[in-house]
Every structure is written in structure tokens, then in C-alpha cells.
Amino acid sequence: MQCAIGCLLMLCAFVAPAQTAPAPSPAGAAKTVLVMGDSLSAGYGMSADQGWVGLLERRLQREAPGWRVVNGSISGETSAGGASRIVQAVVRERPAVVVIALGANDGLRGLPLAEARRNLARMIGASQHVGAQVLLVGMRMPPNLGTEYTRGFEANYRLLADTFDVPLLPFLLEPIATDRANFQDDNLHPTVEAQAKILDHVWPALRPLLR
Template sequence: MQRNDNHSGRYAASSRPVQCAIGLLLWVVVAIPSLHAAQLQSTPAREAPDATVLVMGDSLSAGYGMPAAQGWVALLDERLEKQDPGWEVVNASISGETTAGGRARIVGALARHRPRVVVVALGANDGLRGLPTAQAAANLAYMIGAAHGAGAKVLLVGMQMPPNLGAAYADAFAGNYSTLASRFDVALLPFLLEPIALDRAAFQADNLHPVAAAQPRLLDHVWTALEPLL
């Protein structure tokens, strides 16, 4: 079963009055067991996972502009549930995330989920903001090292920048991924959007985020690099 990891401090809930908190707690204690029992009777339980794929990405992996169930990460979970139900997918992607944000969250995510495979799909927002490529490379290197330190395999998913940012920057940005993959000996998917990059109909009105209909193509693309790690 796909799970969304929403432990970022930026999304922490604001405080509530004590009375509301007590009322909510009482509702949880009383209602949740009954709801859970009813759910168990109506839907078959999925086996407890033997291994986890942790996806650390941005809006391209979070399913921006569509129900989360339509994104490529959710579709990955559906595919694994059919082919190998021993695997679980945890989507720790956050819209707007940068490599610095991923670096700040990776250790906690690894401790919570103990994944066997980590998909690192970050960098697009660094590039769109024109952040230094060396800084992004250092952040990605930290994430890869942390995943390896936790005993997980890594799939590094790259991105490319539009030419209006300058050829030198675009080349350095894309080169980060191949350099890191070689240095750390990790699997590499050079460009997440490669199958749809030239298809305007595959993108939402912002021309940045893929539409729901394009998500299966993204999954098939990611699958070519991910499957050997499973």
C-alpha cells in the first residue's frame, strides 16, 4: 500500500484549543477502532510488506495537479502490489522540494521506513531557481551516502533544464546526475520526463507538470531503471 510521508516541519499543523484537542482525541479513541473493524470486514488486507521503496521527490513525483492516486508513484505501488505484494511504496515527495529540503529530511525518512530501495528524484526546483549546481550536487551526494549508510540501494532520477538558463548552466546541471551516479555507483535514470518532453499535450497548462494521462508513461520509464534493484 502506498503511503505518503508528511513529516516535514513546514507542514506541521497549527495549535488548537485544548477543548478541541480533547474532543478529537475522544473521537479517535472511540471511532477509529469501529471504522477499522468495518474496513477489515469489507476489504481484503494486503500482506505486511517485506521491503519498502522510498521515493524522495518534488511535485513531479507528488502528483501535482491531480489526485495522488493518479501519479506515477501511486501507479508504481499498484504494479508492485500485483507483481510482488511483498513490496510497499512510501511517497515522501513534496511539491516545491529542493535538494536542500531532501537532504534535511532523508535521515528521518530512512529511520522511519527502513527502505531497501531509495528513489532520489530531486533537483528540478534547484535548477528553476538558478541555484548553484555544486550545491545541488553536494546535497544529492549526502542523500545517496545516507541511503547507502542505511543499507539501501539508490536510483538517482535526473532532470534537464530549458536552454533559456544558458548552455553552461544546463550542461552542469545535467552533468551532476551522471557524475554522482558514476562516483557512488548507483543506478541512473538521466531524465525523468524524457518520454513526454516533446509532447505539449502531456503537460498541464503551466507546461511544467505532466497530466494524469502521461503518468503511466513516466512509470514505464522509471521502471526500466528501478526493476533491476527490486
């Protein structure tokens, strides 16, 4: 564990040598929440505005005027894919907040935990480098992958949150995971009806960052 922390701290110094403020927005321009996720955030099996990120856009209009959402989520995305896109995304969007909700596809493919940590660390570091606040959203794996892997997978998110001093929402699907009725026929992707529950779960962790 000490070695893992040390490696992450060195990576922090490499990807985010100094936190810079976001570029000033034109008067009246909305601040941006950038969501970098996979199919769980892209709204797989439904129109984009029905997913929890689409619902977030409408909630922001009501409860946090002056904010907008850019959904950079892609179905099938991995942490490696997110890491490869993050620099271009934050430079283009200049977000004030970045929500990183990746890892599910890494776990299902058995990606080595150290690789997943490096990828997510790069995403957090790049986001902080442009002055964005980060909300890290975790995922959990089924027990059939083995106790050591599933525990280590969960611990990855805690280690990253502690190292980079960012808030952590431990499990995106927490409020719906135990009820099969909340999932589509593939038993992996939440239904349209479950999206509001996911947003209600994310909102308390995200709301304090919208300053």
C-alpha cells in the same frame, strides 16, 4: 572535474562511513521503496493515487509482491529540503530502495551546481548508510538558462551516479517532454494521462533493484 570528484569522495566518507544492512523486517512484512521527489513525483494537480508513484504501488502489487511504496515527495521540494529530511526518512522507513528524483526546482532557481551536488550526495550517502539501494533520477533544464549551466546540471547526475556507483535514469520526463499535450496548463507538470508513460520509463531502471 577532478576537484569535484575528490570533494564528493570525501563527502562519501563523511556521510556513509560504512554501509549497514537494513533492519530485519518482521516475517511477511513488505520491503519498502521510498521515493524522495518534488511535485513531479507528488502528483501535482491530481489525487496521489493518479501520479506515477501511486501507479507504481499498484504495479508492485501485481509484479513484485512483497514490496510497498512510501511517497516522500513534496511539491516545491529542493535538493536542500530533501537533504534535510533524508536521515529522518530512512531511519523511520528503513527502505530497501530509495528513489531520489530531485533537482528541478534547484535548476529553475539557478542554484549553484556545487550546492546541488552536495545536497544530492548527502541523500545518496544517507540512503546507502542504512543499506538501501539507490536509483538516482535526473532532470534537464531548458536552454534559456545558458549552455554552461544546463550542461553542468545534467553532468551533476552522471558524476554522482559514477561516484556512488548507483544506477541513473538521466531524465524523468524523457518519454513525454516533447509533446505539449502531456502537460497541464502551467506547461510544467504532467497530466494524469501522462503518468503511466512516466512509470513505464522508470520501471526498467527500478525493477532490477527489487530483489
